[in-house]
Amino acid sequence: MMAVTIISIAFVFVMAIGLYFKSIPILEEHSLWGLITDSSWQPFKNHFGFLPFIMGTIWVTLLAIMIALPLSLMTAIFLTEYAKKRVKKFVFPALDILASLPSVIFGVWGTIVIVPLISDNIAPIFSGEFSTGYTVLTAGIVLSLMLVPILVSLFVELFSTVPDDLRAAAYSLGATRWQTAKNVVIKKSLSGIFASVVLAISKALGETIAVLMVCGCLPEVPKTLLDACYPLPALIANNYGEMLSLPLYESALMFAALLLFIVVIVFNLVSRIILKRIETK
Amino acid sequence: MKKSIVMEKISKGFMIASIVVVFIMVASIIYTIFKRGFGCITWEMVSSVPKGGFYIGGEGGFLNATVGSVYIVLASTVIGLIISIPIVFYLNVFKSQKSRLAYWVRLAFDILYGIPSIVYGAFAFSLMIYMGVRTSLLGGIIVITLLIIPILMRSMDEVAKNFPHDLLEASFSLGATRLETIGIVLRQIAPGIATATLLSVGRAIGDAAGVMFTAGFSDSIPTSLSQPAATLPLSIFFQLSAPQAEVQNRAYAAALVLTIIVLVISLLGRFITNRFSKHKLN
Numbered sequence: 001m002m003a004v005t006i007i008s009i010a011f012v013f014v015m016a017i018g019l020y021f022k023s024i025p026i027l028e029e030h031s032l033w034g035l036i037t038d039s040s041w042q043p044f045k046n047h048f049g050f051l052p053f054i055m056g057t058i059w060v061t062l063l064a065i066m067i068a069l070p071l072s073l074m075t076a077i078f079l080t081e082y083a084k085k086r087v088k089k090f091v092f093p094a095l096d097i098l099a100s101l102p103s104v105i106f107g108v109w110g111t112i113v114i115v116p117l118i119s120d121n122i123a124p125i126f127s128g129e130f131s132t133g134y135t136v137l138t139a140g141i142v143l144s145l146m147l148v149p150i151l152v153s154l155f156v157e158l159f160s161t162v163p164d165d166l167r168a169a170a171y172s173l174g175a176t177r178w179q180t181a182k183n184v185v186i187k188k189s190l191s192g193i194f195a196s197v198v199l200a201i202s203k204a205l206g207e208t209i210a211v212l213m214v215c216g217c218l219p220e221v222p223k224t225l226l227d228a229c230y231p232l233p234a235l236i237a238n239n240y241g242e243m244l245s246l247p248l249y250e251s252a253l254m255f256a257a258l259l260l261f262i263v264v265i266v267f268n269l270v271s272r273i274i275l276k277r278i279e280t281k
Numbered sequence: 282m283k284k285s286i287v288m289e290k291i292s293k294g295f296m297i298a299s300i301v302v303v304f305i306m307v308a309s310i311i312y313t314i315f316k317r318g319f320g321c322i323t324w325e326m327v328s329s330v331p332k333g334g335f336y337i338g339g340e341g342g343f344l345n346a347t348v349g350s351v352y353i354v355l356a357s358t359v360i361g362l363i364i365s366i367p368i369v370f371y372l373n374v375f376k377s378q379k380s381r382l383a384y385w386v387r388l389a390f391d392i393l394y395g396i397p398s399i400v401y402g403a404f405a406f407s408l409m410i411y412m413g414v415r416t417s418l419l420g421g422i423i424v425i426t427l428l429i430i431p432i433l434m435r436s437m438d439e440v441a442k443n444f445p446h447d448l449l450e451a452s453f454s455l456g457a458t459r460l461e462t463i464g465i466v467l468r469q470i471a472p473g474i475a476t477a478t479l480l481s482v483g484r485a486i487g488d489a490a491g492v493m494f495t496a497g498f499s500d501s502i503p504t505s506l507s508q509p510a511a512t513l514p515l516s517i518f519f520q521l522s523a524p525q526a527e528v529q530n531r532a533y534a535a536a537l538v539l540t541i542i543v544l545v546i547s548l549l550g551r552f553i554t555n556r557f558s559k560h561k562l563n
Contacts, residue, residue, distance in 0.1 A: 001367045001368070001370065001371040001375065002371060002375075004364060004367050004368055004371075005367075005368050005371050005372070005386055008364075008368065008386075008389065008390070008393070008430065008434075009385065009386055009389040011393065011427075012389055012392060012393060015396070015400075015401075015404050018404055018407065018408065019400075019403070019404055019407075022407045070299070071299045071302060071303065072299075074295050074296045074298075074299035074300075075296070075299050075300050075303055077296060078293075078296035078297070078299075078300055082293065082296065090304075091300060091303075091304075093551070094303065094304055094307045095303070095307075096547055096551065097307055097311070097544065097547065098303070098306075098307050098310075100483050100543050100544070100546070100547035101310065101487070101540065101543060102483075102486070102487020102488070102489070102514055102539060102543060103487065103489065103514075104487065104489050104514035104517050104518055104536070104539070105310065105314060105487070105536055105539065105540055105543075106310070107518070107521075108313075108314065108517060108521060108532070108533070108536045109309070109310045109313050109314065111521065112313050112317060113309060113313055145306055145310075148303060148306075175285075176285050176286065176288070176289040177289060177293075178285075178288055178289045178292040178293065179285060179288075179289075181292075182292075199395070202395050203395070205397070206395075206396070206397020206398070206399060206400065207397070208397065208398070208399040208489070208490035209489040209490055209514065209518060212518075213518065213521070233397060233399045233490065236399050236403055237399055237490055237493055240406070240493060240494050250407075253403065254403060254407055257399070257400050257403040257404065260397060260399070260400055261396065261400050264395055264396060264397060264400070265392055265395075265396070267395075268391065268392050268395035269388075269392060272388060272391045272392070272395075273388070276384075276387075276388070
C-alpha cells in the first residue's frame, strides 16, 4: 500500500523529467528566451517561435476569467447569503450539469451557437472586416462557461466557512445584506478567492478540445478580441499526427507540454496550499 | 432612499442577472445539443460502424466510437479503483490525520488532478514511442487510468476523512489488525466509492485530449488491446471538422449520445449521494 502511494507521488517527478528530456533537442538548438519570444512558427524552416501560442493562451485564459469571475462570485454570494432552499434546488443541479458536460460538447455548442453569433452579429459592430467567428472572444466565452461551475463550488465552500457570528455581528450593526456580503464574507475569504481564481486559471490553461474547436488556429499573436488565436494545448493536439515527420517538431511540442506542465503545477501548488490552510483553520 | 439600500437593490439585481445568465447558458447548451441531435440521429448512426467514404459523406455510424469509449472507460475505472482504494485506505487508517506524509500525498494528488489531460497524453505518447508501442486501446486505457486515479482518490478520501474513528478503535480493541478493518472502512465509504466512480466515469468518457495521442482512431471495433480504438469525443471532433453536412450531422448525433450518457451518469451520482447520505452513521 505504501509502495503504491509513493509511486503515485513519484509520478509527478517522472512526468517532469520525461517531458524535460524530450524537449532537450530543441533547447540545445534554440535558446529558451528565443523560443518564448520569437513569433514566427515555421517548423519546416526550423523556426520555432512560441510567442503566438503563449499569447493566445494568455488572451483566452484572461478573457475567460474576466467573464467567469464576476458571474461566479455573484452567483455564489446569492446562493450562500440570499437564496432560499427552493432556489438552490434549481441552481445546484444546473451547475452540476454544466460541470459534468464533456469539453467536446462545449466545443460543439460553441461552433453552433457562439461562432455564428460573433461572425454575424458582434463582429460587424466592432470591426468592418469579415470575421469567421472563430476568435479569441469565442474561445473565451466557451471557456468561461466551463470555469463557472468550478469557481461557484469553490466559492460556496469558502463562504460557508465564514462563521455565522460574524454575519450576525454585521447585521446587528445595521449593515444591509450586501454590505455584510461585501465587507464581511468576501473580505474574510479574499485569500481563498485568490486561490480559487488561480486554480481556475490553471484549469483554463490546459483546456484543449473545446478551445481547439472554436479558436481559429492561426499561429499569429492576436491583437484584438476578434482575431483568431492558437493556444498551446490546441497546438499540441492539432499536430500530433505530423510531429513525427521532423525530429525537432516532436521536441518542440513536448517543450510546449513542458511549459504547460510547469505553469499549471506552480499555479496548482500555490492555490492548493492556500486552500488547505483555510480548510484546516 | 439611503445609499446603502440603493446599493443593496443594485447588487441584488446583478446577482439575479448572473444566475439568470448561467441558467440561460445551461439551457442553451442542452437545448442546442438535443435539438440538433434529435434532428439528425438515426438508428443506423447508432448501430453501425463507418463504411466506405464515411468522412466524405458515406454511410455508416459511430458504433466504433461508442464501443471504444465504453471499453476504455470500463477498463480504466476498474484498474483505477484497484489502485486508488489501497491509497485511500493507507492514508486514512495507517496514517494519522496530522501525518506529514499524508499531507504531501494529498498535495501530490491535488497536483496530479490539476495536470491537463493533454499533458498526460503527450507524456504517454512520447513514452509509447520510446517503448516502440503504437497507438492502441491499451495506451488509451493507461492514460485514462492515470487521469482518473486522482479524481477517484480525492473524492473517496473526502468521504474517508469523515470516517468515524470510534469504529476503527472498536475494531482494533477486538483484536483486529489494521488490514482487517478494511471491510468496515469499505462498507462505510461505499456510497463515496460509488459517487467517485460515477464522477470519474463521467470525466473519462468525455476526455478527448488524452486519448487523442494514445488510443488513436480507427473505423472498426477493436478486438485486441494492441489495436487502435475510436472514442466518442474524438469521433465528434473529427466529424465536425469535415465540411460535408452529412458528416457534421453525425457529429451532432454523436454529441447527443455522449450528452445523454453523461447526464444519466451525473443524475445517478446525485441519486446515490442523496439516497445513501440519509442513512449514514455520522
